[in-house]
Amino acid sequence: xxxxxxxxxxxxxxxxxxxxxxxxxxxxxxxxxxxxxxxxxxxxxxxxxxxxxxxxxxxxxxxxxxxxxxxxxxxxxxxxxxxxxxxxxxxxxxxxxxxxxxxxxxxxxxxxxxxxxxxxxxxxxxxxxxxxxxxxxxxxxxxxxxxxxxxxxxxxxxxxxxxxxxxxxxxxxxxxxxxxxxxxxxxxxxxxxxxxxxxxxxxxxxxxxxxxxxxxxxxxxxxxxxxxxxxxxxxxxxxxxxxxxxxxxxxxxxxxxxxxxxxxxxxxxxxxxxxxxxxxxxxxxxxxxxxx
Numbered sequence: 388x389x390x391x392x393x394x395x396x397x398x399x400x401x402x403x404x405x406x407x408x409x410x411x412x413x414x415x416x417x418x419x420x421x422x423x424x425x426x427x428x429x430x431x432x433x434x435x436x437x438x439x440x441x442x443x444x445x446x447x448x449x450x451x452x453x454x455x456x457x458x459x460x461x462x463x464x465x466x467x468x469x470x471x472x473x474x475x476x477x478x479x480x481x482x483x484x485x486x487x488x489x490x491x492x493x494x495x496x497x498x499x500x501x502x503x504x505x506x507x508x509x510x511x512x513x514x515x516x517x518x519x520x521x522x523x524x525x526x527x528x529x530x531x532x533x534x535x536x537x538x539x540x541x542x543x544x545x546x547x548x549x550x551x552x553x554x555x556x557x558x559x560x561x562x563x564x565x566x567x568x569x570x571x572x573x574x575x576x577x578x579x580x581x582x583x584x585x586x587x588x589x590x591x592x593x594x595x596x597x598x599x600x601x602x603x604x605x606x607x608x609x610x611x612x613x614x615x616x617x618x619x620x621x622x623x624x625x626x627x628x629x630x631x632x633x634x635x636x637x638x639x640x641x642x643x644x645x646x647x648x649x650x651x652x653x654x655x656x657x658x659x660x661x662x663x664x665x666x667x668x669x670x671x672x673x674x675x676x677x678x679x
Contacts, residue, residue, distance in 0.1 A: 404592075411585075418577075437461040438471045488539065490530045492548070495559060496630055497637030501526065506630060510556040513540075523557040546572065583654040607664055614661040621659035628657055 419429055441460045446452040454472065458465040495501045495508050501521055503509050513536075515522040527536040540557060543549040546569045550558050587599035609617070632655045643649035 434463055434467060435471050437463055438468050442472070487531050487534055488542070488548075491527055491539065492559070493633060493637055494530065495526055497633045502634075506634065508559040508630075510552055510554075510558045512554075512556050545569075580654070580656050584656065609661075611663075618659055618661060621657070625657035625659070629655070 419425075438457055438461060441457045442452055445460065454465050454468045457463070457468045457472075461468075463471075495511075501509055501511070509521060511521055511523040511526060513523050515525055523540065524536040527534070527539050540549065544551070548560055550560060552558050584601070587601045591598040591601055606617075636653070636655075
């Protein structure tokens with residue numbers, strides 16, 4: 388059973404947490420407003436998630452929590468708790484990364500057969516020049532023979548995941564882990580990646596030992612040119628890290644295929660963000676040149 392979060396002597400949440408939440412929620416609310424998701428819809432969704440989390444994360448494994456206790460923990464009215472538990476509504480959808488396209492991409496970026504001497508994905512001809520040589524069609528067929536390789540290629544070209552070079556070879560784009568097009572795909576990763584980042588930071592806030600890796604390099608007082616240069620450096624360094632982690636994770640996944648206890652999942656990500664600041668160090672942010 389997960390312990391309840393600490394409160395102050397007046398029963399209020401810690402002031403530092405409230406300030407952090409306001410800072411965290413501003414970009415989220417901006418995204419919601421920009422995409423037409425108004426407050427009443429979000430409030431109804433949030434109410435159902437409060438009930439879901441209270442029941443799944445703070446309940447007793449041996450006994451079902453009562454509606455009254457969930458109402459007391461969350462502040463959601465007992466009648467709403469009863470209704471929401473009877474009709475839980477939409478749950479998390481299946482990850483597109485576990486589908487055919489995701490499996491192909493992970494193999495292309497992780498298997499030594501499809502990597503150059505620097506560990507980067509090779510450009511692949513549509514068909515093998517010699518038997519057994521790497522090819523895009525062979526890569527797709529090694530994962531599934533139920534889908535035509537041409538159909539996969541057309542979809543990846545549409546999403547900006549791949550491109551054709553002057554020789555007609557299929558090249559995986561550097562940003563392949565986040566498609567340039569396809570709102571549904573980008574929305575899925577928006578939810579999944581931020582969810583895991585917040586989960587890691589949240590468990591660290593609760594005192595997890597050892598803490599999850601969750602660090603940021605922060606600088607202010609930069610020119611626009613410097614911010615652009617650092618953005619390019621972040622893309623290059625970040626992709627190196629992602630590709631290296633993918634190679635390691637693919638090898639571990641293949642080694643664990645027959646292990647009945649292999650029931651864990653992991654995620655590892657990088658990000659870069661830059662914006663003009665009206666006041667350096669505003670809103671309680673660390674000053675120039677910090678690492679947190």
